[in-house]
Amino acid sequence: xxxxxxxxxxxxxxxxxxxxxxxxxxxxxxxxxxxxxxxxxxxxxxxxxxxxxxxxxxxxxxxxxxxxxxxxxxxxxxxxxxxxxxxxxxxxxxxxxxxxxxxxxxxxxxxxxxxxxxxxxxxxxxxxxxxxxxxxxxxxxxxxxxxxxxxxxxxxxxxxxxxxxxxxxxxxxxxxxxxxxxxxxxxxxxxxxxxxxxxxxxxxxxxxxxxxxxxxxxxxxxxxxxxxxxxxxxxxxxxxxxxxxxxxxxxxxxxxxxxxxxxxxxxxxxxxxxxxxxxxxxxxxxxxxxxxxxxxxxxxxxxxxxxxxxxxxxxxxxxxxxxxxxxxxxxxxxxxxxxxxxxxxxxxxxxxxxxxxxxxxxxxxxxxxxxxxxxxxxxxxxxxxxxxxxxxxxxxxxxxxxxxxxxxxxxxxxxxxxxxxxxxxxxxxxxxxxxxxxxxxxxxxxxxxxxxxxxxxxxxxxxxxxxxxxxxxxxxxxxxxxxxxxxxxxxxxxxxxxxxxxxxxxxxxxxxxxxxxxxxxxxxxxxxxxxxxxxxxxxxxxxxxxxxxxxxxxxxxxxxxxxxxxxxxxxxxxxxxxxxxxxxxxxxxx
Amino acid sequence: xxxxxxxxxxxxxxxxxxxxxxxxxxxxxxxxxxxxxxxxxxxxxxxxxxxxxxxxxxxxxxxxxxxxxxxxxxxxxxxxxxxxxxxxxxxxxxxxxxxxxxxxxxxxxxxxxxxxxxxxxxxxxxxxxxxxxxxxxxxxxxxxxxxxxxxxxxxxxxxxxxxxxxxxxxxxxxxxxxxxxxxxxxxxxxxxxxxxxxxxxxxxxxxxxxxxxxxxxxxxxxxxxxxxxxxxxxxxxxxxxxxxxxxxxxxxxxxxxxxxxxxxxxxxxxxxxxxxxxxxx
Numbered sequence: 001x002x003x004x005x006x007x008x009x010x011x012x013x014x015x016x017x018x019x020x021x022x023x024x025x026x027x028x029x030x031x032x033x034x035x036x037x038x039x040x041x042x043x044x045x046x047x048x049x050x051x052x053x054x055x056x057x058x059x060x061x062x063x064x065x066x067x068x069x070x071x072x073x074x075x076x077x078x079x080x081x082x083x084x085x086x087x088x089x090x091x092x093x094x095x096x097x098x099x100x101x102x103x104x105x106x107x108x109x110x111x112x113x114x115x116x117x118x119x120x121x122x123x124x125x126x127x128x129x130x131x132x133x134x135x136x137x138x139x140x141x142x143x144x145x146x147x148x149x150x151x152x153x154x155x156x157x158x159x160x161x162x163x164x165x166x167x168x169x170x171x172x173x174x175x176x177x178x179x180x181x182x183x184x185x186x187x188x189x190x191x192x193x194x195x196x197x198x199x200x201x202x203x204x205x206x207x208x209x210x211x212x213x214x215x216x217x218x219x220x221x222x223x224x225x226x227x228x229x230x231x232x233x234x235x236x237x238x239x240x241x242x243x244x245x246x247x248x249x250x251x252x253x254x255x256x257x258x259x260x261x262x263x264x265x266x267x268x269x270x271x272x273x274x275x276x277x278x279x280x281x282x283x284x285x286x287x288x289x290x291x292x293x294x295x296x297x298x299x300x301x302x303x304x305x306x307x308x309x310x311x312x313x314x315x316x317x318x319x320x321x322x323x324x325x326x327x328x329x330x331x332x333x334x335x336x337x338x339x340x341x342x343x344x345x346x347x348x349x350x351x352x353x354x355x356x357x358x359x360x361x362x363x364x365x366x367x368x369x370x371x372x373x374x375x376x377x378x379x380x381x382x383x384x385x386x387x388x389x390x391x392x393x394x395x396x397x398x399x400x401x402x403x404x405x406x407x408x409x410x411x412x413x414x415x416x417x418x419x420x421x422x423x424x425x426x427x428x429x430x431x432x433x434x435x436x437x438x439x440x441x442x443x444x445x446x447x448x449x450x451x452x453x454x455x456x457x458x459x460x461x462x463x464x465x466x467x468x469x470x471x472x473x474x475x476x477x478x479x480x481x482x483x484x485x486x487x488x489x490x491x492x493x494x495x496x497x498x499x500x501x502x503x504x505x506x507x508x509x510x511x512x513x514x515x516x517x518x519x520x521x522x523x524x525x526x527x528x529x530x531x532x533x534x535x536x537x538x539x540x541x542x543x544x545x546x547x548x549x550x551x552x553x554x555x556x557x558x559x560x561x562x563x564x565x566x567x568x569x570x571x572x573x574x575x576x577x578x579x580x581x582x583x584x585x586x587x588x589x590x
Numbered sequence: 591x592x593x594x595x596x597x598x599x600x601x602x603x604x605x606x607x608x609x610x611x612x613x614x615x616x617x618x619x620x621x622x623x624x625x626x627x628x629x630x631x632x633x634x635x636x637x638x639x640x641x642x643x644x645x646x647x648x649x650x651x652x653x654x655x656x657x658x659x660x661x662x663x664x665x666x667x668x669x670x671x672x673x674x675x676x677x678x679x680x681x682x683x684x685x686x687x688x689x690x691x692x693x694x695x696x697x698x699x700x701x702x703x704x705x706x707x708x709x710x711x712x713x714x715x716x717x718x719x720x721x722x723x724x725x726x727x728x729x730x731x732x733x734x735x736x737x738x739x740x741x742x743x744x745x746x747x748x749x750x751x752x753x754x755x756x757x758x759x760x761x762x763x764x765x766x767x768x769x770x771x772x773x774x775x776x777x778x779x780x781x782x783x784x785x786x787x788x789x790x791x792x793x794x795x796x797x798x799x800x801x802x803x804x805x806x807x808x809x810x811x812x813x814x815x816x817x818x819x820x821x822x823x824x825x826x827x828x829x830x831x832x833x834x835x836x837x838x839x840x841x842x843x844x845x846x847x848x849x850x851x852x853x854x855x856x857x858x859x860x861x862x863x864x865x866x867x868x869x870x871x
Contacts, residue, residue, distance in 0.1 A: 338751055363750070364751065367714075367751045510748070
C-alpha cells in the first residue's frame with residue numbers, strides 16, 4: 001500500500017482520545033479479525049511495517065502512532081503521558097477500528113508496557129481477545145518483583161536486581177533534567193540510525209527511523225518520567241488479567257531481560273512464554289518470526305490446535321521432558337538410530353525415523369506409536385543431497401521444523417589403507433561424512449530461520465580420535481564428523497542451536513553385519529563380518545544405552561560424549577598422551 | 591537311545607497332546623482368575639492347584655508366574671530370580687504363566703502370556719509373536735541346524751526391534767527336547783525348581799545326546815550345530831520390548847520323515863486362537 005513519500009505517511013484515520021488526535025493506519029481486509037500493533041520508544045507505527053505486511057495476508061491489521069510520536073498530537077505536560085491515558089488511547093483505537101469484536105494486541109517495548117495497562121484493566125476482555133507482549137513488562141509487576149527481591153535479599157535475588165539495573169541505566173538518565181533531551185537534540189537523533197545498525201544490527205528501512213525521530217524521542221522521555229518511579233516503590237498496584245498472554249523474549253535483548261518477567265504467571269495465569277533468537281528490535285530484524293508467532297497464538301486462541309513450539313511454551317502445564325518436540329533420526333531402522341528414536345519417544349517426543357531401508361524406518365515409527373507417541377517412517381539415502389533436501393522440505397511441511405536432528409546413519413569399513421579402493425573411500429565418506437553434512441545443512445538452515453533454537457546430534461565414533469591401521473577410511477570419516485561438529489557448534493551457538501558429538505565405542509549393532517573389509521574376498525568378508533559381530537555381541541554394550549546417553553547429551557547440552565568405558569579411556573588418552581595411541585595404531589587387531 | 595525316527599506312537603502323541611491341552615486349560619483358568627492385588631506366588635500356587643486337580647502327578651519344573659517387568663526378565667542375574675516372588679499384579683501389567691506337568695511320564699511344557707487391562711506394548715508383541723511360530727516351523731522343516739534357526743530368530747527379533755529374552759534361561763535355550771519320563775524316585779519332589787525325576791531324565795539325555803555330538807538343549811552354541819533330532823521339542827520363543835515380555839511354549843514334533851519333517855503337536859492352543867481372532871477382526 002503506497003502512501004506517497006515513504007518518510008511521511010498519511011494516516012488512514014484519526015481517532016480522538018482524551019483531547020489527543022491519534023494517527024491510525026490500516027492494512028488487510030477489515031472483515032478479518034483485527035490485530036492491533038502498538039509500537040515502543042523512540043519508534044513510530046513504522047516499526048511494524050514488515051510484520052504488518054505479513055499479518056495483513058490473514059488479518060485486519062491496525063497500527064497507530066502513540067501520543068507524542070509520529071503523526072499523532074503531542075501534549076506538552078509530563079502528566080499527559082500517564083499509563084492510564086495511554087491505555088485509554090488503545091481502547092479508543094480498538095473501539096474505532098473494531099467496534100463489535102475484541103482485538104488481538106501485539107505490542108513492543110513501551111507499546112507493550114502500555115498494553116499491559118490496558119490488558120489488566122477490569123473489563124479489558126470486552127475489547128481485547130489476546131495479548132502478545134514483546135520486550136515490555138507490566139511496570140506494576142516489576143515493582144512487586146523489586147520489592148519482593150529487596151525484602152528477601154538472597155545473593156541470587158540481588159544478582160538479578162543488579163543485572164537488570166545494569167540493563168536499565170538509560171531509565172535513570174531519563175529521570176535527570178535536561179541531559180537526555182539535550183543528547184537527543186544535539187547528537188543522538190542524527191546518529192540513531194547508525195547506532196541502531198552498529199549496536200543492534202538493525203538496518204535502516206524506508207520508514208524507520210521516522211523523520212519525526214528527534215521530537216518523538218524528546219517527548220517520549222515523558223513516558224519514563226510520568227510512570228517509572230511511582231511504580232517501583234510502594235506504588236505498585238495489583239494488576240491481573242484472565243486474558244491469554246504470549247510473552248516473546250528476544251534472547252539478545254540489551255534492555256529488557258528475562259528476569260523482569262519472572263513470576264508473571266501470578267498475574268496472568270493463561271501464559272505462554274517463548275524465546276526468539278534476536279535482539280531488542282525484533283519486529284524490524286525478524287518480522288517473519290514475529291508474524292508467525294502472533295498468527296499461531298491468535299489462531300490457537302480462536303480454537304485451532306496450537307503449533308508444537310506454542311504448546312511447549314505454555315506455562316504451568318506438566319509435560320514429559322521432550323513432549324511437544326519433533327526429533328528426526330537418520331539410520332533409524334536399526335541399532336543406535338532406532339533406539340534413539342524410541343528413547344526420545346519415551347521422553348514424549350514425536351519422531352521422524354528415516355533409513356535407507358524404508359520398511360525398517362516404518363517399523364521404528366510403529367514402535368514409537370506403541371510407546372504412546374507419534375512416529376513417521378521415511379526411506380532416505382543420506383548420500384543423496386537432493387533427496388535429503390526434499391526430505392527436509394517434506395518433514396517441515398508435514399510435521400514442522402524439527403527441534404532435534406540426530407545424524408546417525410553410518411556404515412562400517414575395515415582393512416588396510418593400501419588395499420582400500422577409491423570406490424571404498426567414496427562409499428564410506430558419502431554415508432558417514434556427506435550424509436552428516438547434508439543433514440546438518442538441510443535442517444540447520446530451517447532451525448536458524450525459525451529462530452527458536454534447536455539441537456543437532458552427530459553420531460561419530462571412538463575411531464574419531466583413536467587411530468588404528470585397521471580402520472583408515474572409517475576413522476577418517478568419523479574424525480571429519482567430529483571436527484565438523486566442533487566448527488558447527490561455534491557457528492550455531494548464536495542461534496541457540498546446540499551440537500553434540502557422540503562417540504559410542506564398541507556397541508552391538510547392525511553396523512558389523514553390513515560392514516565391508518578392504519582386500520577381502522567374498523568368503524573372507526563373511527568370516528570377518530561374523531567375527532566382528534561376535535566380538536561386538538560379546539562386548540554386549542546395547543544400543544539402548546547409547547540412546548540414553550544421546551537423550552542426556554541433548555538435555556544437558558554436552559558437546560562431546562564418549563559413551564562406552566573404552567571410548568572414555570581412549571578419549572582421555574587422546575588428550576593426555578596421543579603418542580600412546582599413535583603407537584597403538586600400529587597393532588593389528590582385526 | 592536317540593534314533594533317526596520318531597519313537598512315539600500316535601497313541602503316545604495323543605497323550606502328550608492331552609497333557610498339553612490340560613496345561614493350557616489350567617493356565618487359561620488361572621489367567622481368568624487373576625486380578626490386581628494377586629502376587630506371583632499366589633498365581634503359581636493357583637496354577638499348581640488346578641493342575642493337580644486335573645490329575646497331574648509330577649512336574650518337569652515347578653509352575654512359574656511372572657508379572658510386570660519380570661515378564662521380560664529385567665534385572666535377572668541369578669536363576670533363583672525365576673521363582674515366583676511377592677510381586678503384586680497391577681492394572682495394565684503383563685503376566686506370564688509357565689508350567690510343565692507330567693502325567694504317566696507324558697510331559698508338557700507350556701507358556702501363557704496375558705495382560706490385565708490395557709497394554710499397548712503387549713498387544714504389539716502378541717501380534718508379532720505369530721511370525722516366530724511360523725518361522726521356526728518353516729526352518730525346522732527345511733532342515734536347518736538348531737543354532738542357525740536360533741540366529742534367524744534373533745535376526746527377526748532385531749528386525750522387529752524387540753529383544754531376545756529366552757537368552758536369559760539357563761543355557762540361553764529357546765527350546766529343549768521332551769521325552770517320556772521313565773525314572774525312579776518320589777513324584778512331586780523338586781530340586782532347584784526341577785522335579786528330581788526330571789533331573790534324572792534330563793541328565794541321561796544330556797549325556798547320551800552329547801555322545802552323539804548333539805544336544806537336547808536348543809541354543810545358539812556349537813552343541814546345537816545340528817538339525818533337530820526326531821522327537822518332541824518344547825519350543826519357547828520369549829521376546830521383550832521395554833518392560834513387557836511375552837512367550838509361548840508348546841511341543842514341536844520332529845518326525846525324521848522327509849515327507850512331513852515337522853509339525854506343531856497341536857494347533858488348538860490359546861495363542862493360535864488369539865491370532866485367528868485378530869485376523870478375523
